[in-house]
Amino acid sequence: MDNTLRRIDLNLLVTLQALLDAQNVTRAAARLHLAQPTVSVQLGRLRDLFDDPLLLPGPRGMRTTARADALRAPLADALAALERAVAPTRAFDPAQASNTWQVMASDYGESTVLLPALPGLRRAAPGTRLAVVELAPRRMVEQAERGDIDLAFHIASDAPPALHHRPLFTERYVLAGRAGHPKLKRRPTLTQFCALEHVIVSPMGGGFHGVTDEALARVGAQRRVALSVPHFLYLRSVISRTDMVAMVPARLVADDPSLRVVEAPIDVPGYQMVMLWHERVHRDPAHRWLRDQIAQAVKG
Template sequence: MSGISVVNLRKLDLNLLMTLDVLLSECNVTRTAERLHLSQPSVSVHLAKLREIFGDPLLLPGARGMRPTARALALREPLRRALEALEHAISPAAPFDPALADHTWRVAATDYSEMTVLLPVLSGLRAAAPGTRLAVVEMVPADFARQAAEGLIDLAFHTRDNAPAGLRSRLLFAERYVLVGRQGHPRLKRRLTLAQFCALEHVIVSPDGGGFHAATDKALAAKGMARRVALSVPHFTFVMSVLANTDLVAMLPARLAQNTDVLRIVEAPLEVPGYEMMMLWHERSHRDPAHRWLREYIAGLV
């Protein structure tokens, strides 16, 4: 950009450009003043400034009003497009209509939140926003904040205690633990004592892989007791199959086991602290109408 262009651009402001746009349309100072709700002298002052900035008279007296110069004619369409683009950019965001939307949303979830958050809302979401797509990606808490900041992820579902800092959040529900085994399990026909509970063979979910201690073991250790953990797996989905086909039992989140005919839920003989499930998102998406609709829809159903 040349030095002259820089100087001219710095002298321009939006009011001058709007006046020039109407002047080039009307070719008349009086009608321009009426359209802009300005006085005629004010429009004349604007025109004088514009002539100085562009180094061109822009509009010359003619037999039927004013006629544009060649420079003015060259400016007319680019200026109109530029002002229309600016108006579009600063206009309030249009209301989100899910029935017409074609968004692709990306959410980070564990297999637990897939089953307890996403599965319950999926059919309704497809009906409400049939043109949208949903991509579920693996939840990596250490990387979610960066992914959200870069727009790679829209939402994540995680426990409050381990949620990444610096993100917007909303409580979805509070979860508690229950003892779960197969229907007909011979040891789950009556309420267990703590000793009987510890004698059962347990399966646990270890998200990091291979661990044999969880929240239940901490609660037992506080009482000077320990249970028998026979199997450790990384995903809840496999645990459900294990429980249905063996005599192993598990302390599971209640929402995970509540809608199945093949498993039996009983109250455990000790209190294990539960957790709060949160919906997380980045500030960059907080006011986006589509993003806000998705958050409200999920929270409303869950």
């Protein structure tokens, strides 16, 4: 089949379709905006290619052979499919879309990126669906390459260079505890801060050391980390119901009436949150629309 295709000039197939429809060389030439002798030459080449006369003289023009009749439907389908394949990409219409998007995010990304974006996505593209899968940085590139995920949300410092990325926002850390916490009526001193019982998020599980501890070590201080949990949302439940406190991303606890938020007595470096995607969807109109919607929703 490959050898046959290499021998075929696609323009001949377009001419064949016109000849089968018109059953007349002159009318086919006019439809194709070609000279009649040119179409006659192409008909000769088609007869050689298919080893069949294809069109025979008849009382009212020309009549098709059985081989030509058998070619009519598959030829029309093939040319229509080819035209669709090479046609310019259509603009994305979110109101008519039925896409299912797969995104990779941690519970933090779900709360600070997807949750703000969700109302706008539902209003603009009500026929679409969104599936959130657990953040797995080590599998991110592989899953994006395979098309298992469309987008991922992660911190810029750990973003794989193989993926495109778009900054979403810069996050900073604040100290949070339950509303009415007796030790958080005001910003604590460094000594008071270190004496509090802290909760830490350890995404890989079981860790008791993080960026706050590194910042404390640089000034010769150490805090009390009493609990390590794998998710930010569980951490938020813990600090809202106990006297434990945590250094948390500010966006995660903004406007939460169950929590008291104050500035920490030590400067802990924040991070940049980015959106990640693979080259395979970089120019896709639907994907570009989705990225723009999310970026706009979390701006500020």
